[in-house]
Amino acid sequence: MTENSFYALPQLLQAVRRVANENGLPVEIRARLVLSVTDVAVGELSAGRPIALRTTREAGSHDDSPVLVIALRAPRALRPLSTADLPLPALATGPHSVIWRVPVPKAEGSSLPAPRPITDGARPHPTAEQALEEELRATVARADALTAEHRRLKHELAETNGGVLALYVQLEERDEQLRKAHGQILRELEDALRPQPLEIDGLELAVHYAPADPNAPTGGDLYDWFALPDGTLHITVVDALGHGVRSTRSALNVTHAVRTLALEGHALESILARTHEILMPLAPELMATVLLARLDPATGKLQLANGSHPPALLLRADGTSEYLEVRGRGIGYPLPGSEELLNAEVHPGDLLILYTDGLTESRRDPCEGELRLVEAARRHAGCPLADLPSAIAADMHTVVLHPDDTLALAIRRTHPSP
Template sequence: MNRSYFHALPQLRDAVRRVADAHRLPVDVRARLVLSVADAAADELGSGRPVELSTAHEDGSHDDSPVLAIALSAPQARRPLRVGDLPLPALTNGTDSVVWRVPVPQTAGSSVPSPSAGIDPTAERSSRAESQAINEELRAIIARTDALTAEYRRLKHELAETNGGVLALYVQLEERDEQLRKAHGKMLRDLEDALRPQPMEIDGLELAVHYAPAEANAPTGGDLYDWFALPDGNLHITVVDALGHGVGSTRSALNVTHAVRTLALEGHPLQSILERTHEILMPLAPELMATVLLARLDPATGKLQLANGSHPPALMLRADGTAEYLEVRGRGIGFPLPGSEELLHTEIHPGDVLILYTDGLTESRRDPCEGELRLIAAARRHAGGALAELPSAIAAEMHTVMLHPDDTLALAIRRSTPTAAVG
């Protein structure tokens, strides 16, 4: 180990350069080492206290290059040497000593000089040699910086190209997903349209319907209806709201409408149909839950019967503008004690409008009573127009205030004067 004391920065820098040159360190490493040693010693030398520089040659492992250890110590230091943010990181013992360990490059056929070579505190290069050394170090650092800058630009360009490709792929995938969603939605809408009967042409009655899913690209739901003419000429209407969303709830609603249609065509009394539907379906689908409203209307007389299983009440809007909800107590399919407790009997006069709907129309806020009041107001505002447009117009107004999206179904029936038979 070679050890020397220094009282001025120029001699210290020159000594470090001589050691670096003797061990064939790269110029950019030499520059970092010179700056780091000078920065660590600056406070002590500036205060007139000497520093000690020592070097030692350490053997690496069988796979590693030898290591040059450069140690800087300050015997009279009043505080630890400054080692933060040095160009070449160093190790410190926390007191007055700092050590740099630098790998020494090997050259085939040559030996590494002794670490003692070059350290002489009385020897100093000429000003010209010092300038040449500094210029050499600056050029090496600049070259290294330029190389890193070029590499950074190349990597940035490659990253931009990669990001561009990923973004383009992402856009393509999004477009494909959107196309698939639209195709899927259209297929489901076509299926739903096939399941939802079109308004019937019945002398003395006008019928209209509006249905909107909770999500445009997933149009299946548990809101379903059915209407058909019975053998006696009466019109039967079923409105179902099965629990849940999607294909599962559609299947549940279809099971209910099919069971009700079968029982109605077999001649079962209207009041018994809900309870009988529950008995038929529960063994097949024990998880099924649905609210149901049944209506039976005589087009000739306007006589109306209603049975209800936990469903929102029908709204009757009279020709004179008065309105009332037709309340019937009962419990739905899958509920305890299912069935309608009674039948409600009333009459639709010419010009009256009967509105049947699911809760997606009125439960736009947390207060169902507010929704029912808004429904009456909306029905009055739009009742003077064509009946075919009435359900959609009411739904559009009701959904200007919406707590959460839900499947929405609205049916409207208006009684007109039957066409006189031609004799």
């Protein structure tokens, strides 16, 4: 162990370099040590206060390398020495002392420390300028190596990101394919649940249905139409609360119950209340608005029963129109059923439109929607009936603030065949 005091920075650094060379420290470690010693000692030496340098060698345990211990002490320091942010981390063993513990490299293939570098007798140690140049070259070489490594890693990261992006695009495409396939299957199932078009002498019928989400076409908007034994056309329009398969099942339960009751001969004004009585024990969470219509194609006699559903629109052949309002409450509501039965007459050329609220409430204002529905019906009244419901829906949905399932049925009375 040796300890010497220094009053000038060059002499202190020369001693540190000499110790580093004698112990075979790599140039890069030596450069970090020199810079760290400078940071710690420059303040004291500039103020004319001495710095003591002590160096020792400690044996390593088992096969570990020996450790070079470099300690700086400032006996007259006015404030503690700082060890923060040093190029070579150090420990503060007291307010005025700092210590570095640096492993001494072994000679290759040997358990002994690396030998002291061989120098000629005239210059056993490099000058300060030579040592500084050597350290600078080592630093530059290290920086170049890090730059090359950074460039390589950046290139590998770019390739990895490209591969991940390509995989992400493939997954997105696959997901889109699955969504479309899923939607197609659901659309086919949904279409299978809807009744087939009817051919009734004296009437034309057409329907339009569009889900709120094309990839999830199931919903609670459903209709049913069929001819009663006396030739009267019965129509049921249902809007079950919610979306998805559960609401479709609720709507199916309503249409099946209504069809059964209608074919059994129950009066139209009693069917809604009776449907509620049948379904509530089986599905107490079910809620649905329902509109029932019966139209005699021979006489044009129309009967309507309503349970909380939007009113039917009757557009006369002369362009006049009226909403057929009937008070009532839907399935699952308190006091369900139609309060009365509305009777009207549909003349040849008249157009009857039944729909769900998705048609008129796309802009969140049902009153404004009803006014626009009348205008759209008049605008398209002259087109083929098969295209009329879809054309009206397209007009109504030029702006959609509230997407919802949409159902629209159009019935036009014609002159019956001779």
